Amino acid sequence: MKTLFSIALGILAAIGGYVDIGDLVFNTTAGATFGYQLLWAIVLGVGGIIVYAEMCGRVAAVSNRAVFDVVRERLGFAVGLVTLVGAELVSLLTLAAEVGGIALALELLFGHSYQLFIAVAVIGLALVLWAMPFEWIERVFGYGGLCLLVLVPAVFKLHPDWGEVAKGFAPHMETSNVSLYLYYVVGLVGAGMTPYEVYFYSSGAVEEEWTPKDLTSNRLNAIVGYCLGAVLSFALLICAGALFLPRGISPELLGSVALVVQSPLGAIGLILMLVGIAFAVSGAAIDTAFSGAYNVAQFFGWEWGKYRHNAGAPRFTIAWILMLLLAFAIVITGVNPIQVTEFAVIFSVVALPATYLPILLVANDRAYMGRYRNRRLSNVLGIFYLGVIVLVALAAIPLMLITNMGQG
Amino acid sequence: MSRIDLGLGVLDHQLVDSDGRRCGKVDDLELDGLDVKAIVCGGSGWAGRGRLGRLTAWLARGRAVLVPWDEVQSVDDAVRLRKPAGELRLGRGDDRARRLVERIPGSGL
Numbered sequence: 001m002k003t004l005f006s007i008a009l010g011i012l013a014a015i016g017g018y019v020d021i022g023d024l025v026f027n028t029t030a031g032a033t034f035g036y037q038l039l040w041a042i043v044l045g046v047g048g049i050i051v052y053a054e055m056c057g058r059v060a061a062v063s064n065r066a067v068f069d070v071v072r073e074r075l076g077f078a079v080g081l082v083t084l085v086g087a088e089l090v091s092l093l094t095l096a097a098e099v100g101g102i103a104l105a106l107e108l109l110f111g112h113s114y115q116l117f118i119a120v121a122v123i124g125l126a127l128v129l130w131a132m133p134f135e136w137i138e139r140v141f142g143y144g145g146l147c148l149l150v151l152v153p154a155v156f157k158l159h160p161d162w163g164e165v166a167k168g169f170a171p172h173m174e175t176s177n178v179s180l181y182l183y184y185v186v187g188l189v190g191a192g193m194t195p196y197e198v199y200f201y202s203s204g205a206v207e208e209e210w211t212p213k214d215l216t217s218n219r220l221n222a223i224v225g226y227c228l229g230a231v232l233s234f235a236l237l238i239c240a241g242a243l244f245l246p247r248g249i250s251p252e253l254l255g256s257v258a259l260v261v262q263s264p265l266g267a268i269g270l271i272l273m274l275v276g277i278a279f280a281v282s283g284a285a286i287d288t289a290f291s292g293a294y295n296v297a298q299f300f301g302w303e304w305g306k307y308r309h310n311a312g313a314p315r316f317t318i319a320w321i322l323m324l325l326l327a328f329a330i331v332i333t334g335v336n337p338i339q340v341t342e343f344a345v346i347f348s349v350v351a352l353p354a355t356y357l358p359i360l361l362v363a364n365d366r367a368y369m370g371r372y373r374n375r376r377l378s379n380v381l382g383i384f385y386l387g388v389i390v391l392v393a394l395a396a397i398p399l400m401l402i403t404n405m406g407q408g
Numbered sequence: 409m410s411r412i413d414l415g416l417g418v419l420d421h422q423l424v425d426s427d428g429r430r431c432g433k434v435d436d437l438e439l440d441g442l443d444v445k446a447i448v449c450g451g452s453g454w455a456g457r458g459r460l461g462r463l464t465a466w467l468a469r470g471r472a473v474l475v476p477w478d479e480v481q482s483v484d485d486a487v488r489l490r491k492p493a494g495e496l497r498l499g500r501g502d503d504r505a506r507r508l509v510e511r512i513p514g515s516g517l
Contacts, residue, residue, distance in 0.1 A: 064485040065422075072420045072433065077457035080420070081464065131517050301422055301433035301449075303502050311515040314505035367417070 007217045011225045013142025018229020019236075020284030021101035022094070022191035022345040024277065025338055027233050028257045029406060030184040031240025032250055034175060036160070036168030039234060041185045043169060045192020046230040048385040050222050052356050055363045055378060056198045057218040060205035063368040067202045067355065068298035074358035083354040084299045090351050091196055091292040093344035095323055096330040098285035099125070100337025104254040105278040109271070115332065122328045125285055129320060134207060134306040137286055144279025150261055150272040151235035157264035158242040165238060183399040183406055186392050187342070190349035192233070193389070196284075198355065199291040203298070207305045212372060236260065252338060289327075293319035342405050349396040352389045360386060412483055414444065422486040423449065423475075423498065431499035434487055438474065447475040447487070449498060473497050 030038045056067055065073075068087075072080045102125075103117035110117075128137060175181050210218065239260035244251060251257060258277065262270040290306070297304035297316045304316040311317070331337065360382045363374045374382065412418060414437060423432045436448035436456045448456070453472030455465040475496050481488045493499035509515050 069422060073416070076420060077435070077454065077464075078460040081460050130512075131514060299433075301430055303430045303499070309516050310512070311506050311509045314502055314509040317509050318505055 014225025026187040027236040031237040032244035039168035041188035054222040056202040061210035095288040095327040097341035101281040141283030147276030196291040200287040203294040292323040425493040431493035
């Protein structure tokens with residue numbers, strides 16, 4: 001009973017933790033531009049994150065290794081180092097985008113200046129990371145993010161054309177602007193499969209000392225948690241499609257993301273949505289700051305982990321402090337956080353293959369995994385998604401240039 | 409010790425000392441014919457790992473630490489050593505960083 005309870009709690013946290021600034025931006029703009037046509041791309045992305053999160057959770061539970069241990073062991077020093085540098089740059093950009101997102105949400109909630117809230121966000125995050133125990137962090141921000149469930153009643157209140165919504169789950173294209181359509185496909189898949197999620201997930205599993213006994217909970221967490229999390233993405237895209245597309249509004253500010261619930265649900269809806277955004281995006285900021293520190297520590301073999309106190313894993317601690325400071329330096333220049341988000345998602349797509357290939361290799365290795373190595377289903381899906389990732393990674397930057405970052 | 413694959417089973421693996429502390433990676437191996445003499449860790453040890461390794465070694469500037477293979481207790485999910493990191497001159501980067509982090513209040517949290 002107790003395990004069932006803790007599994008349920010983990011799933012709840014995963015739902016609230018699924019959405020980050022990348023999902024908010026890409027789901028809303030994709031809905032506003034193409035209506036419900038791209039719902040299938042969210043399904044594609046969530047399928048990929050389920051397959052690889054389950055796999056790297058299993059690798060962590062059985063072999064006691066997190067993603068960058070595996071990257072180093074399988075890709076060697078030189079290729080591993082290139083992967084590390086890419087992963088760190090992408091994590092930093094993502095963190096900067098999340099910090100900007102928190103500041104925007106706080107600005108909309110409380111007034112005052114955006115610049116002030118950037119500082120508030122960074123100091124708040126630093127205090128949480130410094131002082132709050134690991135399992136608290138996960139729970140508090142995951143549960144807070146559940147406020148985003150307000151999107152679900154908002155969908156029903158907006159009375160979308162359900163026939164059109166259903167059509168959106170099957171890949172089809174009703175536009176002459178093929179490159180813009182494909183740009184959003186890349187963005188939605190990329191936002192769903194952001195690499196920091198697996199860095200953080202696998203490192204957390206090693207920190208919590210998972211064993212093969214935790215594999216059921218790992219599977220449920222990945223499948224149920226991410227599927228329900230994807231419901232929030234569906235809801236956001238549908239709301240944007242129902243509200244913005246007919247009026248020709250292009251959502252360039254985070255405020256317009258929150259507006260998708262204000263129109264159907266009023267002020268209470270708006271406040272819940274903004275609180276949900278603040279929590280979910282803060283949770284993602286914490287994951288990315290830690291991911292940056294996990295990766296470098298695992299690559300060089302330093303002591304790491306939130307379970308060791310701050311001075312017990314000192315270079316790890318310094319690494320996440322540096323991540324926060326650099327992110328602050330980026331956002332405080334006044335760059336548009338929505339643009340930083342798009343950059344972060346598109347470049348993270350490019351880093352995906354080198355992250356997921358070593359996981360797939362190790363998950364098949366008898367020496368690491370014994371009888372817990374990949375079964376056929378995991379391999380079929382794993383190889384399918386590796387193909388998807390490679391295609392998406394190759395297309396990402398050309399599409400970004402052709403479409404002028406989605407400006408058409 | 410049973411047979412192990414040096415390329416995939418030892419090189420680039422985690423070093424863990426007798427207190428369970430992570431203290432570096434197997435950055436290179438010093439071979440004497442077909443015998444492994446020592447584990448090479450950090451600093452100039454990266455120089456043997458291709459061009460990027462040489463660049464990293466140049467940036468890090470430190471000397472590599474050699475850990476005689478006799479100090480290896482076992483090789484399982486990590487390369488486990490018989491002694492604490494300090495006695496083998498490993499983990500010194502973390503030791504230096506610790507003195508810095510300990511100045512911040514609440515570093516024991």
